[in-house]
Amino acid sequence: MTVPAHSVVPAPVEVIPAPGVAFALRPDAVIEAPTAFLGSYLADVLRPPTGFALPVVTAGAGPGDIALVLADVAGLPDDGYELEATADRVTIRSRTETGLFHGVQTLRQLLPSTVEARTVHAGPWTVPGGRIRDYPRYGYRGAMLDVARHFFGVEVVKRFVDQISRYKLNVLHLHLSDDQGWRLAVDAWPRLAEVGGATQAGGGPGGHYTKAQYAELVAYAAARHVTLVPELDMPGHVNAALTAYPELTCDGAAPPPYTGVDVGFSTLCVGKDVTYAFVRQVLAEVAALTPGPYLHIGGDEAHSTPAADYREFLRRVQPLVTATGKTVLGWHQIGPADPVPGRTVQYWGRTPEPDEDARAAIANGDRLLLSPANRVYLDMKYDPQTPIGLDWAGHITVRTAYDWDPATLLPGTPDVIGVEAPLWTETVATPADIDLLTFPRLPAVAELAWSPQSRRDWTEFRSRLAAHGPRWTLQGIGFHPDPEIPWT
Numbered sequence: 001m002t003v004p005a006h007s008v009v010p011a012p013v014e015v016i017p018a019p020g021v022a023f024a025l026r027p028d029a030v031i032e033a034p035t036a037f038l039g040s041y042l043a044d045v046l047r048p049p050t051g052f053a054l055p056v057v058t059a060g061a062g063p064g065d066i067a068l069v070l071a072d073v074a075g076l077p078d079d080g081y082e083l084e085a086t087a088d089r090v091t092i093r094s095r096t097e098t099g100l101f102h103g104v105q106t107l108r109q110l111l112p113s114t115v116e117a118r119t120v121h122a123g124p125w126t127v128p129g130g131r132i133r134d135y136p137r138y139g140y141r142g143a144m145l146d147v148a149r150h151f152f153g154v155e156v157v158k159r160f161v162d163q164i165s166r167y168k169l170n171v172l173h174l175h176l177s178d179d180q181g182w183r184l185a186v187d188a189w190p191r192l193a194e195v196g197g198a199t200q201a202g203g204g205p206g207g208h209y210t211k212a213q214y215a216e217l218v219a220y221a222a223a224r225h226v227t228l229v230p231e232l233d234m235p236g237h238v239n240a241a242l243t244a245y246p247e248l249t250c251d252g253a254a255p256p257p258y259t260g261v262d263v264g265f266s267t268l269c270v271g272k273d274v275t276y277a278f279v280r281q282v283l284a285e286v287a288a289l290t291p292g293p294y295l296h297i298g299g300d301e302a303h304s305t306p307a308a309d310y311r312e313f314l315r316r317v318q319p320l321v322t323a324t325g326k327t328v329l330g331w332h333q334i335g336p337a338d339p340v341p342g343r344t345v346q347y348w349g350r351t352p353e354p355d356e357d358a359r360a361a362i363a364n365g366d367r368l369l370l371s372p373a374n375r376v377y378l379d380m381k382y383d384p385q386t387p388i389g390l391d392w393a394g395h396i397t398v399r400t401a402y403d404w405d406p407a408t409l410l411p412g413t414p415d416v417i418g419v420e421a422p423l424w425t426e427t428v429a430t431p432a433d434i435d436l437l438t439f440p441r442l443p444a445v446a447e448l449a450w451s452p453q454s455r456r457d458w459t460e461f462r463s464r465l466a467a468h469g470p471r472w473t474l475q476g477i478g479f480h481p482d483p484e485i486p487w488t
């Protein structure tokens with residue numbers, strides 16, 4: 001087995017080790033950083049395990065110190081960084097704060113795993129000497145959390161942001177509405193959250209985010225260089241909205257609340273004008289809360305919407321997204337509907353052969369976000385023994401999640417913007433459930449989205465990933481001990 005020189009995940013583009021050289025953090029070290037946030041982010045990681053004071057300064061790092069420096073590094077794209085560790089100091093350079101943040105994640109992984117402890121541990125706090133040059137393969141590196149089937153509050157979502165950003169993911173897609181619940185307050189339609197938010201799968205109390213809470217999540221994620229993509233799923237997956245506003249159904253009758261896990265039975269009424277007033281106002285309010293470029297309008301499994309109505313609905317709704325200044329993102333079932341400029345479709349097929357809808361999207365020249373269900377659906381069981389999860393797309397081991405190439409998944413030369421791992425939550429009710437299905441597969445997907453294909457190798461990845469187990473344990477993450485990983 002190949003023993004890697006380091007265990008950084010996702011694998012950096014280029015690592016040039018300096019044999020025999022190591023940096024050791026000194027008790028009197030300072031952290032030099034261009035912004036207070038970056039400096040204190042790193043200090044908050046390092047202070048508890050080292051017990052060092054680690055004051056944050058804006059200039060003047062010297063021997064034994066760590067310096068984060070905004071600088072134009074030749075040949076590096078904006079999100080890239082260079083990390084240099086000498087006996088004397090560690091310097092991370094990037095043109096952007098985003099690049100520095102990514103470099104900080106790498107530094108953290110180069111330190112001993114006890115750096116993740118929240119109590120003082122013995123050093124030495126060493127970093128292997130050398131130089132790393134690194135930048136992402138794809139600009140969109142995402143995870144999705146379904147907060148509609150089971151609701152998760154602000155603190156749980158923040159913790160998920162922390163976890164995904166450690167692996168250099170930069171998008172969190174929130175599935176904010178479904179048959180079981182509507183999770184975001186909308187001023188023009190207050191009963192969506194008040195009534196539609198008060199249920200969830202299995203019959204628990206549900207919940208929703210106020211606009212202030214949602215804005216807090218947007219800001220928390222942005223500070224960690226993660227962009228939120230809000231999804232309001234339509235024209236299907238809308239039972240919760242219909243319970244709140246029966247005028248959105250064709251017969252005007254409110255359906256009962258739904259706490260099961262079936263799909264495909266609800267639809268907005270395509271022929272009514274009120275439907276489009278509803279969609280326009282909801283999208284306008286969500287767009288106003290969204291600094292990121294995308295509004296996700298779902299579009300999947302609209303089995304109760306006749307095909308002609310479905311296309312008509314999208315013909316009218318996609319321009320409502322564009323009118324907010326945002327870009328349409330939708331599940332690949334939107335493929336046959338007339339495209340609007342920049343439209344991006346999220347491919348969730350489970351076979352090597354794209355279905356008719358996906359082929360239509362590829363033929364349109366739509367941009368593609370890849371979430372193949374048989375590879376990166378985090379809600380699939382690892383094996384038959386996994387206590388939670390589904391299996392309609394198969395069992396997904398770490399190897400299955402890792403061992404494919406986004407560039408050759410689909411035929412032709414589709415315009416792939418990145419990869420996203422969705423976590424649907426029909427069977428996921430607690431933070432521990434989230435952890436079990438997310439780790440260790442999410443880091444595998446992060447490497448797919450970040451590292452060049454030439455740097456990816458399953459055998460080598462297995463041993464790098466193994467070194468992360470103790471870190472997750474120290475972070476309080478209960479992970480699945482996939483038997484193919486040589487855990488240390």
Ligand code: TNX
Pocket residue numbers: 263300301331348377379390424425426
């Ligand atoms: C399919 S993927 C769905 C979801 C389910 C998921 C469960 C997609 C666009 N739709 O409604 O939650 O399967 O794996």
